[in-house]
Amino acid sequence: MKDLLYKRISQDEAKEMMDTLDDYIILDVRTELEFKYGHIPNAINIPNEEIGHFDPLNLNLEDKSKPILVYCRSGHRSLDASAKLALMGYDNIYEFGGIITWEYEIIKKAE
Secondary structure: OOOOOOEEOOHHHHHHHHHHOOOOEEEEOOOHHHHHOOEOOOEEEOOHHHOOOOOOOOOOOOOOOOOEEEEEOOOHHHHHHHHHHHHOOOOOEEEEEEHHHOOOOOEOOOO
């Protein structure tokens, strides 16, 4: 059996990486509307359906070895997006599930 092309980590591990690494991407693969109503600080939004159809230079994703921490709402789309990113040549991908179980800071849209 072939190894996964990305690594699944816990949300605690993801938060630790966010707190200790200097150069990484937090990638939210939910829809633009979902993202607007709440997301992890400093995350960029590329909906899962658009993975593979974006310009890496416009999104600071030209470095395929930069750590990318991927999440969605519940963990399903982030798995799919992580696999697609790996197939595109990104080699430092960490999938950490969904925002519905995220116990840390979330930026929410002002009511």
